[in-house]
Amino acid sequence: MSKTRQLIDLELDKGAHNYHPIELVLTRSKGSFLWDVEGRRYIDMMGAYSTASLGHCHPEIIKTLTRQAKKLDVTSRAFYNDQLPPWLDLLTSLAGMDKALPMNSGAEAVESALKLARKWGETVKGIPKDRCEIIGCEGNFHGRTLGLISLSTEPQYRRNFGPLLPGMKTVPYGDAKALAKAITPRTAAFIVEPIQGEAGIRVPPPGFLAKAQALCRQHNVLFIVDEIQCGLARSGRLFCYQHDNLTPDLVILGKALGGGVYPVSAVVGRGDVIGVFRPGDHGSTFGGNAIAAAVSMTALQLLSDPKLIERADRLGQWALAYLRKHLAGAEVVRDIRGKGLLIGVEVAPEIGARPLVEELKIHGILTKDSHDVVIRLAPPLNIKKKHLRQALEAVTKVVQKARVPVS
Numbered sequence: 001m002s003k004t005r006q007l008i009d010l011e012l013d014k015g016a017h018n019y020h021p022i023e024l025v026l027t028r029s030k031g032s033f034l035w036d037v038e039g040r041r042y043i044d045m046m047g048a049y050s051t052a053s054l055g056h057c058h059p060e061i062i063k064t065l066t067r068q069a070k071k072l073d074v075t076s077r078a079f080y081n082d083q084l085p086p087w088l089d090l091l092t093s094l095a096g097m098d099k100a101l102p103m104n105s106g107a108e109a110v111e112s113a114l115k116l117a118r119k120w121g122e123t124v125k126g127i128p129k130d131r132c133e134i135i136g137c138e139g140n141f142h143g144r145t146l147g148l149i150s151l152s153t154e155p156q157y158r159r160n161f162g163p164l165l166p167g168m169k170t171v172p173y174g175d176a177k178a179l180a181k182a183i184t185p186r187t188a189a190f191i192v193e194p195i196q197g198e199a200g201i202r203v204p205p206p207g208f209l210a211k212a213q214a215l216c217r218q219h220n221v222l223f224i225v226d227e228i229q230c231g232l233a234r235s236g237r238l239f240c241y242q243h244d245n246l247t248p249d250l251v252i253l254g255k256a257l258g259g260g261v262y263p264v265s266a267v268v269g270r271g272d273v274i275g276v277f278r279p280g281d282h283g284s285t286f287g288g289n290a291i292a293a294a295v296s297m298t299a300l301q302l303l304s305d306p307k308l309i310e311r312a313d314r315l316g317q318w319a320l321a322y323l324r325k326h327l328a329g330a331e332v333v334r335d336i337r338g339k340g341l342l343i344g345v346e347v348a349p350e351i352g353a354r355p356l357v358e359e360l361k362i363h364g365i366l367t368k369d370s371h372d373v374v375i376r377l378a379p380p381l382n383i384k385k386k387h388l389r390q391a392l393e394a395v396t397k398v399v400q401k402a403r404v405p406v407s
């Protein structure tokens, strides 16, 4: 039996079956490449869902991680550590905001933002006790906690997990009129992904985010952007909301914030909103630990380099144009969209993206289907152009020759 089979069978036997991975077992990573246990090399067009934006095992990140791990590790927030304050300072100054709250996973940071919104709603806006409402968008993905699946519109994410949280509403993504109708005096916040990643790299219609922000301002509703996947240079701007010149009240970050090696997330935003938390209101043992802060500091320094951001923008435009040109008229293609190096190729539902993604693996290209019908292309932002071209050539070849099955 191959090593791959042995390891997969062991995982299937001993692990919970809450994922459906592509069948290969990775053992090494470097830059834009991944290697499996059989010694095969792949170009990473997946970027760990936007986590590996700096490429894998970036030397500066590894240097910081190992240096910090040998010096001061996890001491909890029972004490101050010397890495957290400068990290908070850098993060807030990059975002042009007052305060930040460190967490670990993306879902935890979104939960934190919604708790902030509820407490702000009751204590500042004056919404009656236990009556706060949060509005989200259809197709959203904010994470898997009970609170966040209560906002989800994906039946599988909710089924059998009830009772879900009350006070959660959704409006169609991109529909400002529906948002205007949905807002009531009890609305504390509107939360939106500037690009919906898990829904299949969905970009909202131009002007929607600005209109949503204006409505929030008009009705004293917090405007929260979830940039866990589309933020930190991924879209060709440091923050995706900068495409629309927005000033959100809270921004949620994660994934790439940990340099690809450590779970780090954060809520960044208005001091008077984050300031509603008092000691004991919220916390996390690992949040803001010295290793997280040090690694994330290096990650932020690298991700905020204007040359990296500008390159992601330029390379993304080139990749989008390449795919649109070379896949023009391809039988199975329904849409090609994205911003920066977050691109989706939507194919006919009769074929779905999974078989195409499986075939790309044979060509040495790794990615994953998103929302069943979208091939996600989100490589490290510093991928060499020749490797990106190689990956796009393979995508073109595989997608061009695919046919919609005759039923």
Ligand SMILES: Cc1ncc(COP(=O)(O)O)c(C=O)c1O
Residues within 6 Å of the ligand: 049, 105, 106, 107, 108, 110, 141, 142, 143, 144, 193, 197, 198, 226, 227, 228, 229, 230, 254, 255
């Ligand atoms: C936009 C967005 N929000 C939140 C999350 C949840 O992050 P995590 O898986 O780290 O909890 C994700 C993960 O894919 C995401 O894409």
